[in-house]
Amino acid sequence: MSALLEVKNLSVDYITLNGAVRAVDDVSFSIEEEQSMGLAGESGCGKSTIAYSLMRLHRPPALIADGSIKLGGRDIIKMGEEELRQFRWDQISMVFQSAMNCLNPVVKLEKQFFEIYKNHGITKNRQEARARAEKLIEIVGIPKERLNDYPHQFSGGMRQRAVIAMALALKPKLLIMDEPTTALDTVVQREILQRVYELKKELKFSILFITHDLSLMMEFCDNVSIMYAGKIVEQAPAQTILKNPQHPYSYGLKNSFPSLHGDIGYMEGIPGSPLNMSRIPRGCRFQDRCFRAQDICFKEVPPRQQRGNDFYDCHNPMGTLTGSRN
Amino acid sequence: MDRQIVFSIKNVTMDFQISGKTFFSKKRTLRALNNVSFDLYKGESLAVVGESGCGKSTLCRIAMRFYTPSRGEMTYNGENVHKFKGNPLRNYRQKVQMIFQDPFSSLNPLHSIYYHLKRPLQLYHGYKGIELKAKMNEALEMVGLVPPEEQGIKNPHQLSGGQKQRAFLARILAIGADVIFADEPTSMLDVSIRLGVLNLMNKLKREMGKSFLYITHDIATARYFSDRIIVLYSGHMVEWGDVDKVVKHPVHPYTKLLISAAPDPERETLAKLEVRDDVEKEVTMWTPESRGCPFRNRCPVAESRCADDFPEAVEVKPDQFVRCIHAKEWKTENSAASEKPERNQPVG
Numbered sequence A: 001m002s003a004l005l006e007v008k009n010l011s012v013d014y015i016t017l018n019g020a021v022r023a024v025d026d027v028s029f030s031i032e033e034e035q036s037m038g039l040a041g042e043s044g045c046g047k048s049t050i051a052y053s054l055m056r057l058h059r060p061p062a063l064i065a066d067g068s069i070k071l072g073g074r075d076i077i078k079m080g081e082e083e084l085r086q087f088r089w090d091q092i093s094m095v096f097q098s099a100m101n102c103l104n105p106v107v108k109l110e111k112q113f114f115e116i117y118k119n120h121g122i123t124k125n126r127q128e129a130r131a132r133a134e135k136l137i138e139i140v141g142i143p144k145e146r147l148n149d150y151p152h153q154f155s156g157g158m159r160q161r162a163v164i165a166m167a168l169a170l171k172p173k174l175l176i177m178d179e180p181t182t183a184l185d186t187v188v189q190r191e192i193l194q195r196v197y198e199l200k201k202e203l204k205f206s207i208l209f210i211t212h213d214l215s216l217m218m219e220f221c222d223n224v225s226i227m228y229a230g231k232i233v234e235q236a237p238a239q240t241i242l243k244n245p246q247h248p249y250s251y252g253l254k255n256s257f258p259s260l261h262g263d264i265g266y267m268e269g270i271p272g273s274p275l276n277m278s279r280i281p282r283g284c285r286f287q288d289r290c291f292r293a294q295d296i297c298f299k300e301v302p303p304r305q306q307r308g309n310d311f312y313d314c315h316n317p318m319g320t321l322t323g324s325r326n
Numbered sequence B: 001m002d003r004q005i006v007f008s009i010k011n012v013t014m015d016f017q018i019s020g021k022t023f024f025s026k027k028r029t030l031r032a033l034n035n036v037s038f039d040l041y042k043g044e045s046l047a048v049v050g051e052s053g054c055g056k057s058t059l060c061r062i063a064m065r066f067y068t069p070s071r072g073e074m075t076y077n078g079e080n081v082h083k084f085k086g087n088p089l090r091n092y093r094q095k096v097q098m099i100f101q102d103p104f105s106s107l108n109p110l111h112s113i114y115y116h117l118k119r120p121l122q123l124y125h126g127y128k129g130i131e132l133k134a135k136m137n138e139a140l141e142m143v144g145l146v147p148p149e150e151q152g153i154k155n156p157h158q159l160s161g162g163q164k165q166r167a168f169l170a171r172i173l174a175i176g177a178d179v180i181f182a183d184e185p186t187s188m189l190d191v192s193i194r195l196g197v198l199n200l201m202n203k204l205k206r207e208m209g210k211s212f213l214y215i216t217h218d219i220a221t222a223r224y225f226s227d228r229i230i231v232l233y234s235g236h237m238v239e240w241g242d243v244d245k246v247v248k249h250p251v252h253p254y255t256k257l258l259i260s261a262a263p264d265p266e267r268e269t270l271a272k273l274e275v276r277d278d279v280e281k282e283v284t285m286w287t288p289e290s291r292g293c294p295f296r297n298r299c300p301v302a303e304s305r306c307a308d309d310f311p312e313a314v315e316v317k318p319d320q321f322v323r324c325i326h327a328k329e330w331k332t333e334n335s336a337a338s339e340k341p342e343r344n345q346p347v348g
């Protein structure tokens, strides 16, 4: 086992008029080579903030307050601008939330690929760029003739696939996908993920997959990190999160998805709404919404229970009594 | 069981004029709905599922009388909606309401939640004074916005997305609607709070006998909340009936595709989709001149005769209807095999 990406004690602040808000708080995780890791949690919990930090694309008012991010042993936080420019897209690339709007609608797809190759010193030759682009675009299931078309002539799903092809243009070691398919239909969404899944096997990159759709993540990822209010509260293999989650929040998230085939009973979801990040309570951040909260949860920050790479932070974890499937 | 039909749509077809391929070419006609019919019973939820652009919202807009269908008719409690004028029309506008996808745009940001409830309670029911106050609080309690005195004075921006949808449902209750068209009411909400809103709609359905047309592209929640389901493809009803039968044993190739594409955590790896890989998977535009089965360019089991006509409906099982050339074969196969009893218990 060798870790490709190692994030240690990462904290990211947003500087606002009312002072700093810590959107990501002391987060550590790692991703192995050829592994796919899922990052799930409610809106506003800090998922995109982490993704931007890994790319060092975060802009003011965001500020990395602490921690290290190492990819292949090199600390991204310490890199200078030039080093960063080389490294970005080449080593890590990212498909953004609503990425299909990232393509320039009035520039032909072929040209957009050419720009990437040119800017990263791969080739200045139009023909060679075209050949590379053709190969990639066919892998994501778009006929190569369509490189001559403008993105506005594509459907949303095709645009999204084109963006994924571009993100893979420089054969990065890590592909970050931030809610790559939430704006799309189920069928199109599945087609895209299937392509990525096959590509990953072929090109051997690692994936950080961000979504709030836990059920999709379970199928797609080897490991899952569950994030709540700026912290990763549980990390485990996808099957463990599915069958035997320890943190009550993971349990609640998992139970927010009605089953497609099993019996249907009454399901709760999670009561209340996400934590206001400028008012962090003492003790556990999930206390107000937790059905297992005890006195201690309101007083003390829950300790981390670590088993190998897996962990959870909770005073009163689910234990084994929740081994049931929904 | 004696079921009362509150709303129905018969053979509704909706054509839109859209611009031609180039500026100079003549206008084209897009057929967004083709011969759609269904009944909505009192106290039931009927789900409509299908991919983007298949005509789901158009259906809602027709019911809300934003559009007049090109063909077909709509009835409310047995009476032709398009003939309504004066009081019956006013009554229809009161009793049939819609809840939208975007909770942020559906409430007036300048007014308190109380204000949103007060107007309809005065206007439609003539409530005043203490009684008015009591009715407002009752509606808020019903939708779980408690304590009502505290929530009622808030402005929409002080509520979360899920709370806004609840407030909007409270308004629908205040208006006194009995048929609710819900166009993707939870798709913009966080997953963790979606169920809360669905459970609320379920409560309104069971305790107050409200009827819902639930539009969604999430089959799992359709199964959770609805009794029956319609699968729409390019404006055509391709399969419909009892939600459990359709979701557990889909017959139409498109329904199968839709269900195999839905996320299912119990599957351990990504399942392979049943689509033809050799065609461009874009939905072709349906026009009044189009013939045959609309799904044929993506269908893995299409035959040449699929280009001739859109097959008639076959009841493959009691309360499960399919329009596909293979439906008949499937039916014979199915009736030969002994059938297990189906679960059909209501949610909750």
Ligand SMILES: Nc1ncnc2c1ncn2[C@@H]1O[C@H](COP(=O)(O)OP(=O)(O)OP(=O)(O)O)[C@@H](O)[C@H]1O
Pocket (backbone or CB within 6 Å): A014, A015, A016, A021, A023, A041, A042, A043, A044, A045, A046, A047, A048, A049, A050, A060, A061, A062, A097, A212, A277
């Ligand atoms: N530019 C900004 N200024 C101040 N606060 C911000 C800014 N961008 C994000 N935040 C705050 O940081 C927190 C984390 O935001 P982030 O975008 O990382 O969430 P997310 O998990 O990606 O959510 P979503 O699922 O909605 O995309 C949120 O509470 C958000 O309000």
Ligand SMILES: Nc1ncnc2c1ncn2[C@@H]1O[C@H](COP(=O)(O)OP(=O)(O)OP(=O)(O)O)[C@@H](O)[C@H]1O
Pocket (backbone or CB within 6 Å): B016, B017, B018, B030, B032, B050, B051, B052, B053, B054, B055, B056, B057, B058, B059
């Ligand atoms: N006013 C209009 N003029 C022209 N075409 C229209 C109009 N309204 C809808 N359409 C077309 O009718 C078809 C059905 O649209 P509709 O909005 O009903 O789809 P939908 O199923 O609700 O999709 P989504 O899941 O994306 O909301 C689409 O092809 C759309 O472009």
Ligand code: SF4
Pocket (backbone or CB within 6 Å): A247, A248, A249, A284, A285, A286, A287, A288, A290, A291, A292, A293, A294, A297, A302, A313, A314, A315, A316, A317
């Ligand atoms: S620490 Fe307490 S409040 Fe927090 S998740 Fe665990 S049981 Fe719930």
Ligand code: SF4
Pocket (backbone or CB within 6 Å): B252, B253, B254, B293, B294, B295, B296, B297, B299, B300, B301, B302, B303, B306, B311, B323, B324, B325, B326
């Ligand atoms: S009628 Fe033909 S094209 Fe249509 S779904 Fe059936 S087999 Fe496929």
Ligand SMILES: [Mg+2]
Pocket (backbone or CB within 6 Å): A047, A048, A049, A097, A178
């Ligand atoms: Mg985000």
Ligand SMILES: [Mg+2]
Pocket (backbone or CB within 6 Å): B056, B057, B058, B183
């Ligand atoms: Mg719609």
